[in-house]
Amino acid sequence: MSASNEFYVGYLPTPARQRHFLSVFLPVCAFLAFVLAALAGAFSRPTGDGVWETGHEVTVEGELLATPFPMMRVARADGTMERVLLVEMGKHGADARIAPLVPTDGTRVAARARGFLIARGGQRMLELVEEDPVTLGGTLPARVDARSIGTVEIAGEIVDSKCWLGVMKPGDGKAHRDCATLCIRGGIPPSIICEAPDGTERRAIVVGRDGAPLSFDSIAPWIAAPVVVRGNAEVLDGMAFVRVEEIARADALVRSSERE
Amino acid sequence: MSVSYRAVQWNPAKKAYDRRLAFAIAGYLAVFFIAAATAFETSPLILAMRAFGTGAIALLVFILSIGPLARFSPRVAPLLYNRRHLGVAMFLMALAHAVLATLWYHGFGVLDPVTSILTSGSPFEGVAQIPFQPLGLAALLILFAMAATSHDFWLRNLSPRVWKALHLGVYVAFTLLVAHVALGVLQDAVWPGFAWILAAATTWIVGIHVAAGVKEWRADRRSRMLTADGWVRVGEVNDVVAETAEGRAKAVLIDECRKVAVFRENDAFSAISGVCAHQGGPLGEGKIVDGCVTCPWHGYQYLASNGQSPPPFFEKIPTYELRIEGRTLYVHPQAKPPGTPLPPCRMELKDGGEA
Numbered sequence: 162m163s164a165s166n167e168f169y170v171g172y173l174p175t176p177a178r179q180r181h182f183l184s185v186f187l188p189v190c191a192f193l194a195f196v197l198a199a200l201a202g203a204f205s206r207p208t209g210d211g212v213w214e215t216g217h218e219v220t221v222e223g224e225l226l227a228t229p230f231p232m233m234r235v236a237r238a239d240g241t242m243e244r245v246l247l248v249e250m251g252k253h254g255a256d257a258r259i260a261p262l263v264p265t266d267g268t269r270v271a272a273r274a275r276g277f278l279i280a281r282g283g284q285r286m287l288e289l290v291e292e293d294p295v296t297l298g299g300t301l302p303a304r305v306d307a308r309s310i311g312t313v314e315i316a317g318e319i320v321d322s323k324c325w326l327g328v329m330k331p332g333d334g335k336a337h338r339d340c341a342t343l344c345i346r347g348g349i350p351p352s353i354i355c356e357a358p359d360g361t362e363r364r365a366i367v368v369g370r371d372g373a374p375l376s377f378d379s380i381a382p383w384i385a386a387p388v389v390v391r392g393n394a395e396v397l398d399g400m401a402f403v404r405v406e407e408i409a410r411a412d413a414l415v416r417s418s419e420r421e
Numbered sequence: 422m423s424v425s426y427r428a429v430q431w432n433p434a435k436k437a438y439d440r441r442l443a444f445a446i447a448g449y450l451a452v453f454f455i456a457a458a459t460a461f462e463t464s465p466l467i468l469a470m471r472a473f474g475t476g477a478i479a480l481l482v483f484i485l486s487i488g489p490l491a492r493f494s495p496r497v498a499p500l501l502y503n504r505r506h507l508g509v510a511m512f513l514m515a516l517a518h519a520v521l522a523t524l525w526y527h528g529f530g531v532l533d534p535v536t537s538i539l540t541s542g543s544p545f546e547g548v549a550q551i552p553f554q555p556l557g558l559a560a561l562l563i564l565f566a567m568a569a570t571s572h573d574f575w576l577r578n579l580s581p582r583v584w585k586a587l588h589l590g591v592y593v594a595f596t597l598l599v600a601h602v603a604l605g606v607l608q609d610a611v612w613p614g615f616a617w618i619l620a621a622a623t624t625w626i627v628g629i630h631v632a633a634g635v636k637e638w639r640a641d642r643r644s645r646m647l648t649a650d651g652w653v654r655v656g657e658v659n660d661v662v663a664e665t666a667e668g669r670a671k672a673v674l675i676d677e678c679r680k681v682a683v684f685r686e687n688d689a690f691s692a693i694s695g696v697c698a699h700q701g702g703p704l705g706e707g708k709i710v711d712g713c714v715t716c717p718w719h720g721y722q723y724l725a726s727n728g729q730s731p732p733p734f735f736e737k738i739p740t741y742e743l744r745i746e747g748r749t750l751y752v753h754p755q756a757k758p759p760g761t762p763l764p765p766c767r768m769e770l771k772d773g774g775e776a
């Protein structure tokens with residue numbers, strides 16, 4: 162029955178035939194494991210080129226806005242305007258901190274904000290430091306440069322801006338869905354991301370039809386799934402917004418995306 | 422064996438085994454990191470999460486392969502000896518993956534991480550919504566229960582039967598993990614190779630288990646022949662001698678699920694239970710070493726004449742009565758209580774000593 166009468170007992174020396182077999186078998190297994198590691202490493206999903214300069218505090222200066230999400234309007238060196246989103250540490254928006262600082266009657270507020278930059282593709286966000294991040298005062302920049310795009314239909318994915326801009330790497334996809342859901346629930350602005358025909362990444366902040374933030378419940382089922390968003394788009398100081406009329410599952414639907 | 426419980430009873434084989442294991446794991450993680458870092462801009466935390474996750478699954482596939490492979494070739498047997506160290510190492514990698522993923526994806530938010538995991542998505546709204554994290558969490562809990570009870574202390578206190586059942590949970594865990602990967606990271610994978618690798622690994626595991634099962638079932642069917650008066654035929658004495666080397670056994674199925682190991686030592690046969698008291702290892706595949714039947718899995722030993730472990734050990738397994746009638750060897754399927762001494766059944770050396 163047994164061709165060989167060699168027999169392995171753990172606490173006795175290994176018989177020669179088994180030793181020889183294992184001296185080939187185990188290195189082969191290790192080699193296969195290393196090949197697998199190389200493939201799994203090299204072909205795993207790239208993490209995006211966002212940056213999160215945590216530990217390197219900066220100050221931005223400009224006009225403080227509380228709606229639809231806390232942000233600063235900042236004048237660039239070349240005179241154009243940019244908008245820098247403001248968020249708290251962790252998965253929390255800065256609403257509670259910023260809203261009381263900005264009057265609702267339209268009075269403009271100049272301020273300085275301290276925090277850590279998060280940036281991707283020319284879009285910047287500031288993660289506020291915990292202690293007194295905002296001081297009021299300073300010079301107000303020029304008026305809003307608004308451009309209306311009209312009705313658009315965007316096929317893409319809804320993500321939370323903070324992770325996608327550089328905190329999570331990657332900050333999109335199904336593996337990241339629960340994180341994006343937590344962030345949006347916590348007040349981080351939701352964005353829709355898509356790839357433009359030229360292959361570049363595009364992003365627009367998603368707001369309700371009236372320009373105010375969507376309720377968490379109305380957006381939750383659409384997070385990190387392939388969706389088509391239809392609505393009115395506008396570009397304010399270079400930052401794109403979509404006032405959502407309708408969101409639908411993209412499924413097999415492929416449509417061209419036309420937007421800023 | 423079980424004189425006293427120490428954290429782990431080390432011996433040179435276990436140490437060599439663990440050294441190789443540590444080398445393989447460290448190598449895997451290092452190669453993964455280097456390959457990823459050369460391929461794209463990296464985020465160390467995400468890479469660690471991925472390296473631990475993929476490494477744990479690769480190791481699990483290896484662990485699940487050892488048992489069936491050992492059924493086909495005894496040369497794989499040394500890997501069985503210390504398999505539980507592989508299991509514990511695999512659990513620790515899975516745990517590292519889970520801790521990183523939980524902190525990173527579910528921490529720092531307005532919900533506590535466990536609520537976030539358990540309330541994620543709904544299985545009724547398309548693949549993108551089917552939650553995969555709870556599957557991973559369930560698998561991790563099973564692997565934890567197994568790693569925590571892997572020591573022989575638990576084996577004894579839970580009884581080998583309960584312990585074995587608990588440790589079959591690894592197949593549930595494997596199934597959950599395949600679903601966890603397929604519904605999770607594969608949904609985002611840019612390289613289709615990952616889906617193929619997962620499919621190949623799953624097919625391999627199912628395939629070798631089915632093949633090993635079929636092999637065992639065939640062998641059992643062949644070995645099973647009842648005679649009229651209730652004795653089970655082991656075989657013609659000459660055939661049994663030809664089939665078994667000195668100090669080896671023929672395994673005989675005596676009813677639907679019990680196996681007896683009939684050992685040959687010189688001109689005598691003895692029959693003991695075919696199931697090791699430790700973790701149910703196949704004693705029919707054991708060998709008499711230094712006068713004791715030795716289990717092929719972890720080397721527990723029994724005297725063939727009474728089913729008792731030699732002092733100072735105290736395991737006992739059932740013995741079975743043997744009888745030679747004419748030229749045929751029979752075993753009685755009624756088990757004697759564990760540890761019952763029975764005289765060996767001697768063959769008469771008539772035909773020129775050839776049995």
Ligand code: FES
Nearest residue numbers: 697700702716719
């Ligand atoms: S099963 Fe462990 S020694 Fe027999």
